[in-house]
Amino acid sequence: MRVDVTKAVGFIPNKTYNNVTIGVSQDIIQYFQDNNVIRFPYRLYYIDRSDDIIKNLSERQKMILHCIYSRSYDGFVRQKHMYSLLQMDYEDWAIPYIVKICDEYVVEILEMTFDILKEQDTERIRKFCFENIGTFSKSYNRMISYWNEYYRCKYNNFHQYIGRKLFRECFGYSKSMERIR
Template identity: 70%
Template sequence: MLQYGFPISLRDDVMEVIRLLPKKTYHNLSNELLETIEYIQDDYVVNIPYRLYFKDNSDQYIDNLTEQQKMILHCIYSRNCDGYVRQKHLHSLLLMDYEEWAIPYIVKICDEYIIEILEMTYVILKEQDTEKIKRFCMENIEGFCKSYNRMISYWNEFYRDRYNNFHQYIGRKLFRECFGYSRSLERRKK
């Protein structure tokens, strides 16, 4: 299932990384029959898992992986059920010269409820050229607009009291400045 979150050309590297993932999961939850999120990227359908439950044992073998395999590993663990694991691997991914195929993982994690991940992502991406990310978001307008609205709902539920001016909220800044969201996108949805 995890191999469908990456281009076919990466299949051998993806399978090598999957082979290293632990069998032990948090709360003995299964990673089978996963809910996925579908994106289009360069006319290729990408299905990334909504959540994974692998324990993070990557420190044991990451130094032995190629750069591409490390990137794959960071993408996979960015979908982990543990927010600290997601943040750790997203941070590592953002500091790499990440490939375009990693972009769906970066965008997806930013519609979630952990503000520290939004803050970290914004601090790193605001210093980068994010045109490739913006292009990906435009290619997936409907899903991207859902992600933006989901980010707003988490702000409303958890952070509205602390950040009462939504225009200054880090999630809004990230989506607008780094991902290219604008209100006009809502009208362009199919």
């Protein structure tokens, strides 16, 4: 996979949004999957120019690029790449990117993700979430925190909130997970 990662990363321009001096945040997200560690930066500040080069990449390289840009500073870029990733027959290593983006504050990404995943078999995602039960439970709580801060007035019934539905129906969250971790 190293060759595919190197090729995909090689297409990312060095130009950053608002001339930020770093391309990626120092904060790292970490998950475990099948006895492997998957780590990636919390945010990416490089400008998205993927539309110009995506046609030149293999399916796996496209998947890598979509995962990378799902960490973008720009929420529209995150949503665009997550949509593209969810349309693919994504590999298991892409699942952490899908789960992570869903504990963030952009409700449109939650809605889009739920609309796509509710029609799919999400057993692989559920397995991943259970394997990372402590981190996953924190993600669920983080999603609640964003609902409380930004969306409580618009979606006053948390039980109907799209984030809750996504975590429960697609990711397999249950209250009993809180006791396991």
